[in-house]
Amino acid sequence: MSLQVKGKVQQILKAESGVSRAGKEWKKQEFVIETDEQFPRKVCFTLFNDKTSLIEGLSTGEEIEVSFNVESREYNGRWFHNINAWKIEKPASENLPEPPPEFSVGDIPPEPADDETNDLPF
Template identity: 45%
Template structure:
């Protein structure tokens, strides 16, 4: 799955040691979409190497690819949204919309004469 938006929060990293004795680190981020009704999503990046590689900062425009999983703990279920790819969205400005009227001094365009190609057509209207 994928979601694009602006990073609005970078939460402190959490770390620990697994039952097997392996060190782990995870950091959570909150991203907000630019929809008419903005949505927010908290996602995490697992592993110190990935956290450093992605180097996510507040205010950045990102496209986040992630997986969703759920786990049960003491009779309750929790969702996990884990990012596996983060891309910065280009800061390119959108193209200016085309003007509805031709610029002043532009040569007038002749209207199309549809009667010249009047052929029998099968449309009932």
């Protein structure tokens, strides 16, 4: 199941790392956004291992769109949930190229001098 949500970055939490029982190193990074809905909600997303680089360059207050999966697992009779982000994008309005430079009167080329070689009827 793949879902998307838009919102503003509220908080970027401290990165964590460790070693699993199997001896593999892992790292995770969590961040919180506030949604753009009529009743805004705060949602905490988790990035694992190589996906932690997706949060680099973002700062609080930035508008983003997050693609994520929801996952649940049982441990000792209790259920735990993860919201795993796998893609972060800035809205298209922020990805537009810079506008062209302003137009000025100096940008207009001079008119050619009147001479007999101009065969236009007007």
